Amino acid sequence: DTAVSQTPKYLVTQMGNDKSIKCEQNLGHDTMYWYKQDSKKFLKIMFSYNNKELIINETVPNRFSPKSPDKAHLNLHINSLELGDSAVYFCASSQDQNEQFFGPGTRLTVL
């Protein structure tokens, strides 16, 4: 059984489009995260939600809007996509400040 799943795995789209990435965890964790990994493999936190409430919002453009319908889901919607948004986006979950469980990643390519 997949613990943290993301869809889609690959996303290729044109500049200016709006797209969403979905994330689900079946671990019963209270906290979920979105990370962005750039071409140099640098992994940076974007958002963190605890029990559907936003607790961390790093300096991310407001074109990125996370939505957590329940504590098992944290979706990421991106408006007006730009070339610089091309990256691999990872969802993760954790309980308290312990280990984080990562999804397989979504490779976003903006043309």
Next chain:
Amino acid sequence: SQQGEEDPQALSIQEGENATMNCSYKTSINNLQWYRQNSGRGLVHLILIRSNEREKHSGRLRVTLDTSKKSSSLLITASRAADTASYFCATDSSGNTPLVFGKGTRLSVIA
């Protein structure tokens, strides 16, 4: 802002040898964690060491933490080709602060 810095950036060894990777960080930490990322996959948690701990073992992994030097090391003994991956350290300061990842060490184990 980036907290952890892994060293070396890349490491290539023969199967059976030991691999040592280092991580330095800048500010006080609550926990330090090590993760592995295989090519094209999500991160997998390896080990967590708390700020009041100095050494931890898990199978072929040994992690040390020196808070006075703000550094940690990950030792993989008797390496295998399957250990080929990127290894990241990640730190958190306290409470709800996010995990901050380093840029990773790319380990290649040659059979």
